[in-house]
Amino acid sequence: MHEPLVFDETASRAEDEWLVETRAAPSQGADLLRFVISGSVDDGKSTLLGRLLYDSQRLRDDELANLVKDSARYGSRGDEIDFALLVDGLAAEREQGITIDVAYRYFATRRRSFIVADTPGHEQYTRNMATGASTADVAVILLDARKGLTAQTRRHLFIVSMLGIRRVVIAVNKMDLVAFARERFDLIADQCRQMTDRLDLASLDFVPVSATSGDNIVNGSRAMPWYRGPTLLRLLETVPVGEERTSASFRFPVQWVTRPNADFRGYGGMIASGSAAPGARVICHPSGQTAAIGQILVGGKPVLRARAGQSVLLTLTADLDVARGDVIVAEAGAIKLVREAQAHLFWMDDQPLRKGRSFIARIGTSTATATVAAIDHAIDVDDYREVDAEAVDVNGLAGVTIAFDRPMPLVPYRECRDLGGFILIDRISNDTVALGLIVAEAGGEGKADGAITRTGRRLGRLGALRDRAFARLRRTPERPLRSLFKALTWRTTGSVDTFILSFIFTGSAKVSAAISGTELMTKLLLYYGHERIWARIKFGLRGLSAEPRRHRRDPAARSAFQP
Amino acid sequence: MKPLSHLDWLEAESVYILREVAAECRNPVLLYSIGKDSSVLLHLAAKAFYPGRIPFPVLHIDTTWKFRDMIAFRDRRAAELGLRLIVHTNRDGLVQGIDPFRSGSRLYTDVMKTQALRQALDLYGFDAAIGGARRDEEKSRAKERIFSLRAPQHRWDPRRQRPEPWRLYNTRLAPGESVRVFPLSNWTELDVWMYIEREEIPIVPLYFAADRPVVRRDGTLLMRDDDRLELQPGETVETRKVRFRTLGCYPLTGAIESNAASVAQIVAETAGLRRSERDGRLIDHDASASMEQKKREGYF
Numbered sequence: 005m006h007e008p009l010v011f012d013e014t015a016s017r018a019e020d021e022w023l024v025e026t027r028a029a030p031s032q033g034a035d036l037l038r039f040v041i042s043g044s045v046d047d048g049k050s051t052l053l054g055r056l057l058y059d060s061q062r063l064r065d066d067e068l069a070n071l072v073k074d075s076a077r078y079g080s081r082g083d084e085i086d087f088a089l090l091v092d093g094l095a096a097e098r099e100q101g102i103t104i105d106v107a108y109r110y111f112a113t114r115r116r117s118f119i120v121a122d123t124p125g126h127e128q129y130t131r132n133m134a135t136g137a138s139t140a141d142v143a144v145i146l147l148d149a150r151k152g153l154t155a156q157t158r159r160h161l162f163i164v165s166m167l168g169i170r171r172v173v174i175a176v177n178k179m180d181l182v183a184f185a186r187e188r189f190d191l192i193a194d195q196c197r198q199m200t201d202r203l204d205l206a207s208l209d210f211v212p213v214s215a216t217s218g219d220n221i222v223n224g225s226r227a228m229p230w231y232r233g234p235t236l237l238r239l240l241e242t243v244p245v246g247e248e249r250t251s252a253s254f255r256f257p258v259q260w261v262t263r264p265n266a267d268f269r270g271y272g273g274m275i276a277s278g279s280a281a282p283g284a285r286v287i288c289h290p291s292g293q294t295a296a297i298g299q300i301l302v303g304g305k306p307v308l309r310a311r312a313g314q315s316v317l318l319t320l321t322a323d324l325d326v327a328r329g330d331v332i333v334a335e336a337g338a339i340k341l342v343r344e345a346q347a348h349l350f351w352m353d354d355q356p357l358r359k360g361r362s363f364i365a366r367i368g369t370s371t372a373t374a375t376v377a378a379i380d381h382a383i384d385v386d387d388y389r390e391v392d393a394e395a396v397d398v399n400g401l402a403g404v405t406i407a408f409d410r411p412m413p414l415v416p417y418r419e420c421r422d423l424g425g426f427i428l429i430d431r432i433s434n435d436t437v438a439l440g441l442i443v444a445e446a447g448g449e450g451k452a453d454g455a456i457t458r459t460g461r462r463l464g465r466l467g468a469l470r471d472r473a474f475a476r477l478r479r480t481p482e483r484p485l486r487s488l489f490k491a492l493t494w495r496t497t498g499s500v501d502t503f504i505l506s507f508i509f510t511g512s513a514k515v516s517a518a519i520s521g522t523e524l525m526t527k528l529l530l531y532y533g534h535e536r537i538w539a540r541i542k543f544g545l546r547g548l549s550a551e552p553r554r555h556r557r558d559p560a561a562r563s564a565f566q567p
Numbered sequence: 568m569k570p571l572s573h574l575d576w577l578e579a580e581s582v583y584i585l586r587e588v589a590a591e592c593r594n595p596v597l598l599y600s601i602g603k604d605s606s607v608l609l610h611l612a613a614k615a616f617y618p619g620r621i622p623f624p625v626l627h628i629d630t631t632w633k634f635r636d637m638i639a640f641r642d643r644r645a646a647e648l649g650l651r652l653i654v655h656t657n658r659d660g661l662v663q664g665i666d667p668f669r670s671g672s673r674l675y676t677d678v679m680k681t682q683a684l685r686q687a688l689d690l691y692g693f694d695a696a697i698g699g700a701r702r703d704e705e706k707s708r709a710k711e712r713i714f715s716l717r718a719p720q721h722r723w724d725p726r727r728q729r730p731e732p733w734r735l736y737n738t739r740l741a742p743g744e745s746v747r748v749f750p751l752s753n754w755t756e757l758d759v760w761m762y763i764e765r766e767e768i769p770i771v772p773l774y775f776a777a778d779r780p781v782v783r784r785d786g787t788l789l790m791r792d793d794d795r796l797e798l799q800p801g802e803t804v805e806t807r808k809v810r811f812r813t814l815g816c817y818p819l820t821g822a823i824e825s826n827a828a829s830v831a832q833i834v835a836e837t838a839g840l841r842r843s844e845r846d847g848r849l850i851d852h853d854a855s856a857s858m859e860q861k862k863r864e865g866y867f
Contacts, residue, residue: 035576105728109709117758260590262618264619303614303617304614311571314575315586364739366735367735425732425733427732436730436737
């Protein structure tokens with residue numbers, strides 16, 4: 005472990021214990037969280053990210069030596085280490101001092117591995133923001149405590165929410181430049197909460213940080229004793245991942261068909277949502293034929309159940325004609341095939357989009373011809389309003405009607421990212437010109453299929469209830485020894501009371517001693533057990549929340565863009 | 568249900584990428600460097616295409632300066648896995664007498680690796696070359712795409728790279744264009760080692776510490792794999808317990824002193840290691856941002 009170079013290690017003892025944990029390598033069973041981090045130019049995003057890597061000890065000696073060298077040469081922090089240089093890689097960027105492309109960064113703690121999509125802050129790079137957000141479970145949005153909520157923050161919040169990220173952490177940076185003032189932090193948090201009322205978020209958390217000095221990033225903050233919540237890293241380590249995807253209905257886009265010999269026909273692909281076991285009844289789209297799953301192989305080995313996110317090879321009991329691009333789903337969760345759909349488009353080409361243009365669309369594992377039949381409205385990312393538009397400019401966002409060359413098994417993006425997210429490719433340049441999200445079947449009631457939608461919602465609600473129940477059972481900081489001492493002191497007091505009362509009623513010191521003595525032992529155990537149970541319940545506790553503070557949701561105030 | 572472990576997640580993603588290449592590309596090839604990342608890549612390919620065989624050939628660019636153990640390992644694995652192995656060497660470079668000592672690492676790498684790779688890709692008309700590069704290796708790779716477009720003449724233009732949302736890879740190519748595909752993009756060095764341990768993947772013995780003849784030159788320990796490494800005045804060959812974190816051409820690959828003789832010990836050492844693995848690669852030290860420059864020129 006190397007010595008910190010430019011900042012004091014002021015962490016308290018409890019935080020030191022925490023550090024030891026984060027420095028260790030991930031265990032074989034550690035899970036993985038993908039998050040996207042974004043902020044306006046100069047919000048200190050690269051510095052924060054560099055700090056996260058530096059403080060979680062993922063830097064090696066030679067990287068550190070290069071960093072010190074580069075800090076002197078390119079740095080903007082005088083003699084101090086410029087953490088931003090750790091993540092600003094391309095030579096062009098260094099010269100301009102900005103980040104121009106999505107960069108991916110990696111670090112790990114014992115509990116979790118992290119993949120970070122580091123997205124540029126400039127508004128003309130909205131496409132990179134959307135790309136980085138498309139694969140993320142959580143979004144970390146950085147803002148400058150001095151500037152508070154800006155138009156850029158609103159845009160970023162909107163984009164992450166459109167891309168289906170339902171957990172957002174707002175890191176209020178540069179707290180050192182506002183004298184670590186709680187009032188400033190609370191004001192910003194309130195502004196953000198008001199604004200996000202219309203976005204469908206499952207959790208919204210706020211952490212006051214200082215990237216340059218490292219406060220509340222990996223280590224806690226001495227300067228902000230008023231903040232009792234988790235540090236940024238701890239929050240990221242404890243956020244639940246992938247729960248919605250696994251609890252949904254089974255959907256499997258066929259990626260690759262293999263027939264190594266006449267007796268074996270297998271369908272390879274990644275499970276988009278839900279889970280399945282051999283014997284499960286399935287329906288194949290678009291043919292509509294049904295069969296049962298024969299075998300499920302993961303990495304060549306048969307398994308009893310496979311779930312969302314796993315690359316598998318399936319066999320079916322019936323000999324069906326299934327090809328790449330087809331979708332196999334649970335028989336009870338049939339998908340309605342649609343030829344026209346309403347979609348949101350992030351337009352990324354310099355040449356504006358006009359209606360009637362046709363493209364190559366890639367959605368799931370299928371490729372189709374898609375025509376923009378109508379531009380229904382443009383969406384103003386600043387105030388989330390729909391406005392009339394004839395064309396969509398680069399980095400613009402629009403609601404459109406897309407017509408496919410054949411009926412397609414599509415699912416609204418909100419329900420399934422893999423079957424609702426698509427790209428449009430220009431036929432001539434072969435460039436990826438748009439990123440799209442299926443909203444609903446065109447002309448429908450906003451639901452691609454009533455039955456699936458209802459089931460999905462019910463499962464989603466169950467998942468949320470389960471989350472909340474588990475969150476309450478999560479540990480609070482009371483140690484067992486403390487509970488034992490509490491039990492002893494209370495029971496001694498109680499037994500003295502019992503002895504006195506018994507003596508008053510019975511007049512016998514012997515009987516009173518027997519009652520209070522027996523009671524001391526039995527109630528001691530009962531009290532201890534009772535106390536340990538309460539130590540795991542967070543109900544009614546102030547300020548110790550490890551669970552993301554839940555954001556109030558008001559269905560009436562929801563955005564009109566949701567399916 | 569518990570979320571997938573991070574290794575299961577990485578495996579699933581890599582298998583998906585490999586299958587995507589098989590389904591979408593006309594004439595793919597897997598670049599096999601014999602190193603640990605290549606070993607993981609082959610293992611993943613075997614899983615992805617089970618019960619069939621890996622549906623594309625495997626290409627090794629032989630500079631004639633690889634460690635002898637690497638070549639022996641390559642031939643053994645190719646036979647065991649039934650690979651269609653193609654070995655290519657830049658004969659023009661040999662004729663011109665390019666070697667890693669006299670020509671300098673920059674020219675040598677350009678001729679014997681970069682040019683050799685281009686020759687082979689053009690010769691066989693491959694439109695997709697699958698490699699084991701990872702984003703965590705070097706800063707300029709942090710922004711590399713999983714399907715990375717190369718213009719004719721194999722040029723990499725950072726500003727023309729296509730966005731890759733979700734798992735939607737745009738595999739369409741114009742004549743003369745090709746893609747480099749990196750299924751291990753999201754893996755870190757530690758992930759690679761943990762996976763090798765979990766899956767018991769065979770790797771070249773040079774990764775394990777053993778007594779080896781080494782020469783200290785410019786602060787780096789070089790192994791004297793054969794007598795083409797001529798001693799300079801004052802240098803002596805000594806026997807030290809060393810291992811390699813990456814493998815390439817022996818005159819350009821630094822050894823580290825280590826006692827790690829098993830994968831488990833390497834995992835433990837890597838988790839606490841304080842030098843990044845590219846530190847042992849001499850070609851990266853030429854200049855800051857040198858890898859970006861090399862990529863623009865067509866280096867893998």
